Amino acid sequence: MLKEELDKSVSVYSPPLYQEMMFFGWVKAPPCHNAKSTVACIAWHCTTLADNRAAFVNCAAGCGLMSKSQGCISCLAFSGLNEIFRCFDYTKREAINAPGIVLLSKKKVKSVKTVFFEPDVKQILIRAYIEAEIEDVGTVFCSHLTSNDNADYYEPNLKDKYASSKDQNLADSRKLTEAARLKNKPLIVGDLNTSPEVTAFNVTADFVGSYNHFLSEGFSSPYVTMVGKCTFCVPNPLVKGWMYNNILDHVMIRNHTVLSAKRIYDQNIPYKDYPMSDHYGVEVEIAN
Known part of the structure; x- marks a missing residue:
């Protein structure tokens, strides 16, 4: 979006984007394409700990969060429970800039x-x-x-x-x-x-x-x-x-x-x- 909106004289650089793939690598997928059961576990067991970040992360790790892709982990961390749908958006299937720098x-x-x-x-x-x-x-x-x-x-x-x-x-x-x-x-x-x-x-x-x-x-x-x-x-x-x-x-x-x-x-x-x-x-x- 930055590249599209800015004047062509401005160069835009970001880290390599994390892009999930599906159908044997032929089609782009949203960041947490393969994490539905993990997110369900987090929603069921960890939401009551949301006010204690360390306890929440420990609970999420127990649900298998750290076994997922870095793109998915970062998407969930950035989005939070209120915006979590973006990590499963099959209409956009976006890549993610995990360190968040440009x-x-x-x-x-x-x-x-x-x-x-x-x-x-x-x-x-x-x-x-x-x-x-x-x-x-x-x-x-x-x-x-x-x-x-x-x-x-x-x-x-x-x-x-x-x-x-x-x-x-x-x-x-x-x-x-x-x-x-x-x-x-x-x-x-x-x-x-x-x-x-x-x-x-x-x-x-x-x-x-x-x-x-x-x-x-x-x-x-x-x-x-x-x-x-x-x-x-x-x-x-x-x-x-x-x-x-x-x-x-x-x-x-x-x-x-x-x-x-x-x-x-x-x-x-x-x-x-x-x-x-x-x-x-x-x-x-x-x-x-």
Whole structure:
């Protein structure tokens, strides 16, 4: 849809899509084509645990969720019980972008690839980054890192590796900076789910060890230093069940000249009482 709606001068990149197939691989299928009994088990046994994410995931895993395809697992995780029908929609039979990341560029993209932080490991919320060499910009790493959802750590296949979501976020932050270490002009962009404290604007620190790690590797977040207002904000009507203002969205730079920084998409959609997203956008203008 992005490719159809945007001007042809804009390149659109996403990770490889997960597409289920049926009829011996001849026909596309919806993400959870082969998961009806598992979903029925989850609906019957696990719905009463919906308010406790760790307990719910543990119950769903007991119903065989982690034996299904990553596309199905991700579809169910993104959709929730209220939108679950989309995972079985035989009229659309859609593929799914499991890590939920997309990179758009008006500049020429010389090379691009997707790297999964935990390759070949099925996850409830699988994480990855897009690495692209972009003309006149540098090397861009676009990602969405593990979030703080105030739940006990619940990734069934990573519990032996990480004790918490904070540990996983820091590990992924380190992998990003390791990949960027040999690049001359790297940018790490996206919802990094790490926030510094900015007392002037009532911004609370969250997973701050990861933010400090980026700083220790020579990166800076111009939006934080030049603007400092929250991007994930309690007053936003789309933010539910969260009590703190955070700056979770960043354009992290190294070896770039910064011209400006600002918060965008922080106004309500025309004729609506809510903005485009529960996260406001960040725009940073740079010069090489």
